[in-house]
Amino acid sequence: MKEVDLSARRVSSDESMAEVLRARAELAKAKKELSALRKDRDELLMQYSDLVEAKTPDPVKPTKASKKSGDNGTIRVICGDLHGSRMDRAAVEAFLDDLSRWKPQEIVLLGDMVDCGGFAAQHHVLGYVAETEYSFQDDIAAGNWFLDQIQAIAPDAQIHYLEGNHEDRVERWIVDQVRSNTRDGEFLRTILSPDALLNLSRRGISFYRRSEVHIPGFPPGWVKMGNIYFVHELGKSKNAAADSVSRTAGNVVFGHTHREDSATRVLPNVGLVKGWNPGCLCQRQKLYMHSNPSDWSHGYAVQIVDESGEFLHLNIPIWQGRSLAGNLHGMLLK
Numbered sequence: 001m002k003e004v005d006l007s008a009r010r011v012s013s014d015e016s017m018a019e020v021l022r023a024r025a026e027l028a029k030a031k032k033e034l035s036a037l038r039k040d041r042d043e044l045l046m047q048y049s050d051l052v053e054a055k056t057p058d059p060v061k062p063t064k065a066s067k068k069s070g071d072n073g074t075i076r077v078i079c080g081d082l083h084g085s086r087m088d089r090a091a092v093e094a095f096l097d098d099l100s101r102w103k104p105q106e107i108v109l110l111g112d113m114v115d116c117g118g119f120a121a122q123h124h125v126l127g128y129v130a131e132t133e134y135s136f137q138d139d140i141a142a143g144n145w146f147l148d149q150i151q152a153i154a155p156d157a158q159i160h161y162l163e164g165n166h167e168d169r170v171e172r173w174i175v176d177q178v179r180s181n182t183r184d185g186e187f188l189r190t191i192l193s194p195d196a197l198l199n200l201s202r203r204g205i206s207f208y209r210r211s212e213v214h215i216p217g218f219p220p221g222w223v224k225m226g227n228i229y230f231v232h233e234l235g236k237s238k239n240a241a242a243d244s245v246s247r248t249a250g251n252v253v254f255g256h257t258h259r260e261d262s263a264t265r266v267l268p269n270v271g272l273v274k275g276w277n278p279g280c281l282c283q284r285q286k287l288y289m290h291s292n293p294s295d296w297s298h299g300y301a302v303q304i305v306d307e308s309g310e311f312l313h314l315n316i317p318i319w320q321g322r323s324l325a326g327n328l329h330g331m332l333l334k
Helices: 014-053 089-102 138-151 167-177 182-192 240-248 328-333
Strands: 074-079 106-109 158-162 206-208 223-225 227-230 252-256 259-269 271-277 297-304 311-319
Touching: 074 089, 089 271, 089 297, 089 311, 089 328, 158 223, 158 227, 167 182, 223 252, 223 311, 240 271, 297 328
Parallel strands: 074 106, 106 158, 158 206, 227 252, 252 271
Antiparallel strands: 074 297, 223 227, 259 271, 297 311
């Protein structure tokens, strides 16, 4: 601060008083700045003290390197809604190419692998004669061709086949023919049912009828593998996945809607549960929609399941005959 010599001046002069006032103002400003600096210093010291005393998390314990899924886990591939003669050949070829890369231990077919139109169709849309371009024999031949392909690609895979509502058409048609005679109905099933004509028993493929209970306490047609439920039909709404996982209160994979879909829920006393529909492998355009756009989508799913039952589920879209899995096979299976 500048010193002012007042020895030869009148201290009561206006100039002297002005100097004093300026000096006092500068002193007050300096005190204020000093107070702010002290406050900043105290805050920095407090932060430093907190930093020194802060509890850091324990170091991460080293874990064993993850093993390949094929060593002690399972690769499960899931597809559905092929619809036999109504298959989309480009989507099917993309799926089969991916299947050869995954080399799965399990394959789950979600149903409607044959279309069963023509004489067996029981729910044609009113006023529209659908599914007359192919014969029942053509449809079964297409289904057998597909099963031949997947068994040639994955000969050691355990295959599970869930009956869909289209395969179920044949049973309903048989019931209409025999009326009340159960024995005749069962006899006709051994001749005409898709599971018989697709040679599922001879192929070693597990077949789950839609009309039978496979899990005690659950509706017919449900199957459980590890921590995951599988069923062909579980709602048709635009929010089918969200609705399905809420109704199931568990992890569930379903087909029927032909739309790739997924949803997540966290439920009390249950935890994190998810629902998925992988999409379809059939032609995307609905016959009864004529020229109206379809929201169906092609795709399949793959699950990587470890020994504990924990799993990773991935819906793999197929667009215009090209799988969007990319280099995922090599990255996951290293």
